[in-house]
Amino acid sequence: MKLASATSAGATWPSWVLVAAAVLVSGLLLAGPALRRRYPVAWWLLCGFPAVAFRVVQTWRPLMAGCGLAVSRRPALTVVSGLVGKGAPPPQPRVPRRGLIRPTSSGFVLLVRLLPGQVPEHFVKAAPAMAENWQVHSVRVTSWKPGVVRIVASAADPLADPRVPKQRGPGHLLRVTVGALETGAAWVVDLRRVPHWLIVGATRSGKSTLINALVAGLAPQPVALVGIDCKGGMELSLYEPRLSALATNREQAVRLLAALVDLTLDRMTLCRAARVRNIWGLSGKERPVPVVVIVDEIAELFLVASRNEKDEAHAAGTALIRLAQLGASLGVFLVVAGQRVGSDLGPGVTALRAQLGGRVCHRVADPGTAEMALGDLNPDALKAAQAITPEQAGTAVLASGDGWERARSHLITEAEAEAVAAEYAHLTPVLSELHVEAP
Secondary structure, X not given: OHHHHHHHXXXXXXXXXXXXXXXXXXXXXXXXXXXXXXXXXXXXXXHHHXXXXXXXXXXXXXXXXXXXXXXXXXXXXXXXXXXXXXXXXXXXXXXXXXXXXXXXXXXXXXXXXXXXXXXXXXXXXXXXXXXXXXXXXXXEEEEEEOOEXXXXXXXXXXXXXXXXXXXXXXXXXXXXXXXXXXXXXXXXXXOOXXXXXXXXXXXXXXXXXXXXHHHHHHOOOOOEEEEXXXXXXXXXXXXXXXXXXXXXXXXXXXXXXXXHHHHHHHHHHHHHHHOOOOHHHOOOOOOOOOEEEEEEOOXXXXXXXXXXXXXXXXXXXHXXXXXXHHHHHHOEEEEEEEOOOOHHHOHHHHHHHHHOOEXXXXXXXXXXXXXXXXXXXXXXXXXXXXXXXXXXXXXXXXEEOOEEEEEEEOOOOHHHHHHHHXXXXXXXXXXXXXXXXXX
């Protein structure tokens, strides 16, 4: 009797598992749209990723063969197979060996070992086909280490509606989350790691929005913000309550930049006396406040119409280059922005560009500006920037010595940035050495 009961229980156990699985799947399907809308990460991990992972496994071999990434077996082995197997089909071609498919918050990551004779460029060319077969938004292939490539897939466009968590408190010094990367990760501008930045973009491309996000993130921090806006201060005057100094024309800018150079040299003397290489080696009481210099519309500093203006432009360019060369270790950081940046503005622009390690390129009106911003770092980044359309406002390509990414800044309006500047106006450091009187 006990044996019959155990047998009956064993027979009903798989049925209950199937029923529970069916109920779970039905619930996910019914709640799918609401779950995807309110909890996109949970929806992806529970529903989207398993389906896409199954698709990758099923299509891997035919996809590799169709993209020319499979390698045929040796002819001799094919002949032996035919003799031994009495006409049996020859062995299937070798395909690159893939690793585990690991989910991310909005896609997945996959490592693939190359076959002999293959290079990462072969997989880069096949990325659009991978995205089409796996039914994902995009696939990006990068070299992981010799003989291995890293495939990163995004299920949806993370730049369509970037979700950036609100920063609580001042956060890390000189580190600001300004948007989202195409990988779904946060777009972080860390001035301690990449001290100087060049931001270019046409009108309504998102350049001003990025500066708003940067100012809003720096305002709660114990740093000094200095503005140079030679268009009469139309852009940066919004943040004036939080600015330690603001120049609104080229004459003022030249004096302010000269004062910043003097400030930098004074800090150099301080570090030398303390026998440290940078201000971060000084104690908390001795360490001077970091200074972030925001230059809006760099072309206004370099365009000349007379001999006097030429001298001013040369002085401004020389001072900016000196700040870029000396400032990183002495706590002076540059954020240079403009609609158009090209070598036609003068040799000073090219020399300055070489000192700005971080680059952000929004949609631009001329290819020369994109070339100036990205061409010397990565040709692929240049192509991606030139593909940005007017409908993709806020989308940009950012590049540094570490590589490049597509990104989109978090939408912070001018009113919001102005409110943040007013809220933290009491934190504005007083730098008396920057208050230069007119001659």
